[in-house]
Amino acid sequence: MPFLLRVELPDVPGSLGRVATAIGMAGGDIEAIEIVEHRHDGTAVDDVLLETAPGAMPDSIVSACNALDGVQVVWISRYAAGGNLFLDLEAVEEITADVDDPLGRLVDLLPVTFRADWAARVAKDGGIVNATEAAPSELAWQPIDRAALLDQADGNTIMVAAKLNKTEIVVIGRRGGPEFLESEIARLGHLVGLAMSIARRAAAPS
Numbered sequence: 001m002p003f004l005l006r007v008e009l010p011d012v013p014g015s016l017g018r019v020a021t022a023i024g025m026a027g028g029d030i031e032a033i034e035i036v037e038h039r040h041d042g043t044a045v046d047d048v049l050l051e052t053a054p055g056a057m058p059d060s061i062v063s064a065c066n067a068l069d070g071v072q073v074v075w076i077s078r079y080a081a082g083g084n085l086f087l088d089l090e091a092v093e094e095i096t097a098d099v100d101d102p103l104g105r106l107v108d109l110l111p112v113t114f115r116a117d118w119a120a121r122v123a124k125d126g127g128i129v130n131a132t133e134a135a136p137s138e139l140a141w142q143p144i145d146r147a148a149l150l151d152q153a154d155g156n157t158i159m160v161a162a163k164l165n166k167t168e169i170v171v172i173g174r175r176g177g178p179e180f181l182e183s184e185i186a187r188l189g190h191l192v193g194l195a196m197s198i199a200r201r202a203a204a205p206s
Contacts, residue, residue, distance in 0.1 A: 011044040026064040027056025147189030162192040
């Protein structure tokens, strides 16, 4: 069973190795690690994609990590996408390859790229333009100038949005967390900006 674990750890040499050893001892097999954020307080946040051995429990992996000095598991959940982690540059390549609908492809990729449950493109006058399967059936357009957190509609789903143009935004959501980090919000704004540039080039007369 694949799981995605977000862990906060000291930003010093050897910390990630200690975490990897603890995960292995608790029955986890690491498949990929992505650095999410380096913080000014001397800590880092990493996402760890892992598979559990038969009989191994995710709670045991969390306990093993939390037992390490300075290490705290922020969140762990099942990860249906398996080992297919999409980094931002890989997402850009996918969007560029889809000359017919680069913005639609962007929406498809955002949940995997940002470990979110859903994504949607919302128009000011026309409601949802397109969305992934798990997105809410109704989402309101909001006037934003830059990527930002949105008010929680149901108290459980954490949403962040970025501006596509004057009349459209892109929204992604996580049910139950974790919170979107400032670095993730900045990444979303950057990726959406790149997607808009690609879409404009694709629509330009040759």
